[in-house]
Amino acid sequence: MELKLIKLAEKLEKPTVSELIDKLESISSNHTIRGESELHTCLCMLSFSLSKILQITQDEHKTINLVNETLDAYLPEEMGLDNEITFVPDFDLDS
Secondary structure (H helix, E strand, O other): OOOOOOOHHHHOOOOOHHHHHHHHHHHHHHHHHOOOOHHHHHHHHHHHHHHHHHHHHOOHHHHHHHHHHHHHHHOOOOOOHHHOOOOOOOOOOOO
């Protein structure tokens, strides 16, 4: 019998947004079951994500713009320019 080595990474398809959301929901549910608040878990995921985006872009202004574009894409339409939500860090990202 001849064994053939198959690289699983080559067989995997590109992950979907739905797959990512399912995994994040699973993390949130698991932490809630184990006694952590859902809000705290989501804030930790958000903090991690912001840190990773800044690490990837290496540019605080680009990071802020990307976050603001994301907020704009998901805010309800009734949120007009007068009620606009934007990410404005109250700390120095350079340090």
